[in-house]
Amino acid sequence: MQLSELSRRSGVSAASIKYYLREGLLPPGVTVSARKAEYDEDHLRRLRLIRALLTVGGMSVAQARDVLAASHDPAFDRHTRLGVAQYLLPPHVTAPPEDTPEGATWRERRGEVLTLLRDDLGWQIHDGAPALDALTEALTTLDSLGYATATASLRDYAVALRPIAEKELAIVDEHPAIDEAIEAVVAHTVLYEPVLLSLRRLAHEDVSARLHPPA
Amino acid sequence: MQLSELSRRSGVSAASIKYYLREGLLPPGVTVSARKAEYDEDHLRRLRLIRALLTVGGMSVAQARDVLAASHDPAFDRHTRLGVAQYLLPPHVTAPPEDTPEGATWRERRGEVLTLLRDDLGWQIHDGAPALDALTEALTTLDSLGYATATASLRDYAVALRPIAEKELAIVDEHPAIDEAIEAVVAHTVLYEPVLLSLRRLAHEDVSARLHPPA
DNA sequence: GAGCAAGGATAGTGCCACTATCTTTCTATG
DNA sequence: CATAGAAAGATAGTGGCACTATCCTTGCTC
Numbered sequence: 132m133q134l135s136e137l138s139r140r141s142g143v144s145a146a147s148i149k150y151y152l153r154e155g156l157l158p159p160g161v162t163v164s165a166r167k168a169e170y171d172e173d174h175l176r177r178l179r180l181i182r183a184l185l186t187v188g189g190m191s192v193a194q195a196r197d198v199l200a201a202s203h204d205p206a207f208d209r210h211t212r213l214g215v216a217q218y219l220l221p222p223h224v225t226a227p228p229e230d231t232p233e234g235a236t237w238r239e240r241r242g243e244v245l246t247l248l249r250d251d252l253g254w255q256i257h258d259g260a261p262a263l264d265a266l267t268e269a270l271t272t273l274d275s276l277g278y279a280t281a282t283a284s285l286r287d288y289a290v291a292l293r294p295i296a297e298k299e300l301a302i303v304d305e306h307p308a309i310d311e312a313i314e315a316v317v318a319h320t321v322l323y324e325p326v327l328l329s330l331r332r333l334a335h336e337d338v339s340a341r342l343h344p345p346a
Numbered sequence: 347m348q349l350s351e352l353s354r355r356s357g358v359s360a361a362s363i364k365y366y367l368r369e370g371l372l373p374p375g376v377t378v379s380a381r382k383a384e385y386d387e388d389h390l391r392r393l394r395l396i397r398a399l400l401t402v403g404g405m406s407v408a409q410a411r412d413v414l415a416a417s418h419d420p421a422f423d424r425h426t427r428l429g430v431a432q433y434l435l436p437p438h439v440t441a442p443p444e445d446t447p448e449g450a451t452w453r454e455r456r457g458e459v460l461t462l463l464r465d466d467l468g469w470q471i472h473d474g475a476p477a478l479d480a481l482t483e484a485l486t487t488l489d490s491l492g493y494a495t496a497t498a499s500l501r502d503y504a505v506a507l508r509p510i511a512e513k514e515l516a517i518v519d520e521h522p523a524i525d526e527a528i529e530a531v532v533a534h535t536v537l538y539e540p541v542l543l544s545l546r547r548l549a550h551e552d553v554s555a556r557l558h559p560p561a
Numbered sequence: 562g563a564g565c566a567a568g569g570a571t572a573g574t575g576c577c578a579c580t581a582t583c584t585t586t587c588t589a590t591g
Numbered sequence: 592c593a594t595a596g597a598a599a600g601a602t603a604g605t606g607g608c609a610c611t612a613t614c615c616t617t618g619c620t621c
Contacts, residue, residue: 300553335535336472
């Protein structure tokens with residue numbers, strides 16, 4: 132199909148598709164002639180994924196490009212590529228400078244969390260996992276606002292989320308083809324986040340309605 | 347304290363503080379004279395909350411302003427204000443137009459989810475809850491990519507999140523002062539989201555390491 | 562072979578979160 | 592008392608981002 136048809140079937144403007152092509156999010160089609168390029172169903176699928184990452188996932192174009200590129204890099208094996216894709220996903224937080232008081236408490240907090248997850252819960256996680264930094268950042272921010280987060284409640288969260296993670300990984304492993312699996316990881320990691328957060332808010336509403344019944 | 351000291355103690359540039367004052371995120375200080383305004387500890391605290399909403403929470407300045415404004419609106423009672431704060435929080439999705447095929451499936455999906463939560467799980471949730479739209483949007487997007495989400499797994503998510511929501515609401519109810527409670531709701535709703543998502547990703551890593559042990 | 566639509570390149574647009582500058586006002590100091 | 596200097600406030604500017612509008616070339620069609 133031509134670019135115009137790709138645009139029509141995806142609902143994305145032709146100008147935007149050209150933009151994604153320029154930015155390397157969408158691989159170029161087969162150039163048939165100087166005024167005709169051929170795109171296939173894979174392009175359509177990829178385009179839908181791109182739009183999902185940008186809108187539902189809230190990622191930037193640059194982030195989406197990096198994730199999509201890394202997830203198709205043949206230099207890595209299956210397990211690594213699955214991890215690389217996840218490690219590249221936002222958010223990315225950087226630790227505060229080491230020589231400041233904030234930096235010291237930050238690092239201390241990070242160590243506590245790592246100990247909880249590794250030693251207490253027995254999770255096998257890498258020391259440099261970006262999610263660990265994001266978690267530390269959120270916790271220290273809450274601390275600075277006076278909302279101390281007990282290690283115990285953090286453990287409750289972790290325990291509640293563990294079975295969910297197992298189910299999700301099982302779904303990914305149903306895809307034998309590596310490219311499909313990668314896409315499944317990216318899609319599940321990013322697109323299930325709003326599912327999780329929405330359900331949490333709805334649960335809040337239910338609990339609140341029970342605690343404070345409206346008149 | 348003066349604006350310059352507020353800047354120094356918060357780490358936010360004086361120019362940015364002026365910007366937040368202009369945009370109505372931060373209430374003005376007491377004008378002592380034309381070149382001197384007095385700020386107090388509440389301003390410092392509010393400023394920290396603003397920064398947290400913008401950076402950790404990923405909200406826009408306009409969204410933060412609306413949430414902060416509504417949460418201090420005396421026209422609402424405690425329960426309503428807690429809800430209003432949450433309803434105003436992003437993301438906000440709009441349903442597709444009713445007369446399109448996508449609009450029809452979207453609405454159908456929304457109805458299914460509502461039935462699951464209300465009739466099956468017995469949750470008391472409002473029909474117009476924005477989280478319901480966000481949830482529907484995420485699910486239909488996943489559907490369009492070929493990842494059908496079984497109602498059963500959605501129920502698993504909901505069941506896993508329910509106890510977390512209970513704990514969180516209990517913490518909020520520890521604050522008798524309404525302003526403190528509002529701030530607690532906003533802070534918990536927004537700032538615990540990265541906690542939840544980070545822990546989920548770390549759980550993924552652990553599960554993946556067990557399924558595919560690295561060499 | 563004239564018209565026209567598709568592709569590709571390039572410059573422009575609108576929004577956002579600041580940020581730099583300018584002016585006014587006050588106060589501390591010689 | 593004069594004046595330098597600093598704080599507030601107003602206003603205009605900046606840089607990044609995600610597109611988007613325009614222009615030009617090319618080649619198919621009638």
